[in-house]
Amino acid sequence: MPTTIHMRQVNKIYTTGRIPFHALKDVDFQVEQGDFVAIMGPSGSGKSTLMNIIGLLDEPSTGSYELNGIDVKDLTDDDRAYLRNQEIGFIFQSFHLLPQLTLLENVELPLVYAAAPGKERKERARAALEEVGLARWQHHRPLEVSGGQMQRTSIARALVTQPALILADEPTGNIDSQASAEVMKLISNFNQRGTTVVLITHERDIAEHAKRLVFIRDGRLSEEHMEKHRNNSAGTYSEAPSPSEVNHV
């Protein structure tokens, strides 16, 4: 299997305050193409930092990161923008739709930056909205639809460029359970069709949709295999295994 994400000894140190903050510590992380990985961890554990680095929104302080075989170290800002556009679909907790645009225009946005011709853009955006079941809402604006519908729109926006990787940051954090189920079903469907998914969540039942589960605590990663979890009916994710147990994943 080709590797989508390949991180080696990634550290991230923030030096904005007086005391440097070590957000990620020697992270080795690998995701194969077609995988579905959930990252769990308490707030402040470094999961957003990891997410930002995977999503090329931030850079590691040390260590290497390859996305689809491309070492991102020496990329310019514009190269990163291009890779984000072509290879990554983002799904955010608070949707991050532009309120002044219609759902269709929101879905079109990544294609605008991909310089797709107008007609093709419309067709592809419409098809993506159709897939998430929102074709008839395409001319509504985000504030005119429900939270679940907004999140489905952002899924359509993430998928419209047919990226290799979907990055979902607490995708169900702001919607009710029924809408959550729909959203997770959509994400799972896309994973089944071959799209790699990395999901951040702190909800166990959401994480269960993933094939692999990774914990992050104090900037260190550890992994537990789904099989292990599935055999454990009580669900023991409350305690992450100690980092020394599984640091290489």
Add this chain to the structure above:
Amino acid sequence: MFRESMKMAWAALLANKMRSLLTMLGIIVGIASVIAIVGVGDGAKALIMDEFEGVGASSVIISARSSDAEQQDMITAEDINDIRELESVRLVTPSVSGFGFIRQHLKESNLLFYGVDQDYPQMASMKVTSGRAFTPTELESRQPVALIEKTSVEKLVGNSDPVGEIVEISSGGKRQTVTIEGVVETSASSFMSMAPDTGNNDDMPVTLYVPLQVAQELIGDRDYFRMLLVMSDNPDTFEETGNQVLRLLEANHNNSDKEVYTKRNVTELLDQANRIIGIVTTAISAIAALSLLVGGIGVMNIMLVSVTERTKEIGIRKALGATTGDIMFQFMTESVIVTLVGGIIGVITGLATSKFLGDFLGYESRVSITVILVALIFSSAVGLFFGIYPARKASLLNPIDALRNE
């Protein structure tokens, strides 16, 4: 991308209509003032040029300097006949005019009268609009006839036909009764109408044309003239023609040592007038253009506010693949659209203002397409220039910080 940016910019403008309008205000005022001032100035220039187009290019004004000229130096009818004989002279006419009063049916008004000889109608581009012109006999004699300037008709007789009216004209104690034979339009008359309309037409004199000898008798200079207008048959040689006329006059009066005659070039006078109008127009426009600078700073200010307000939007766009250039372009487009739309509103306002001012001053203001284009290009340039800093600021935002911004 360009079309998208235009669409987005337009949407952003409409989202904040009042703010957009206030932002544009400086630009609108600046462009409108420049357009209005240039319109009025160019209108004045065009008026002068039009009026003297036929005459000016090849004419010289010959005059006997009043301080030095004695009785025997004055230009006579014989001189004029001699000048007319010169090969290079196409037309020559003495300038005889004066102020006085005109009385008709017990109503008295101010009068401006011109003496007319055989070449005058052509020289002044005189056109008869009703009645008839002077006959050759009338021009050469002291017939009591007159032509009235079209713009003076209403003043004299209201809506009725002035042709056939008998009026009494007087100047310096001399009186003459004349019959109005026709209504004419001349270049001189529209030139006169440039004088500011005081709103009270009572002060504007009635303009009449009378045979030269009638005019001379009224002003008292019966047999001689102080000033001549000479038109050369070739616009390129009017200088030479002027010199020939001077030499002829000096020979006739045997006074070449006194340098009593001078020649002035009509074109030179026009150029001078145009230069003055040009300088005034430019100076006032430059002051008005300052408001564009102030407007530009206003635009920059609002764009900076807009960038701060839309930090999250910028983050989203960057996450979705917008490059630094894309964001820069979007915000630059927005500020250019603000100033361009302001410029368009300014041009429209300026056109209306200059028309209003033109009407008020009594002539047609002129705004050329070039001026409008320059105004629009300039207002876009203001947007471009003052948009750079905010757009740069937006484009350099870190996407993570931007996304975190709620």
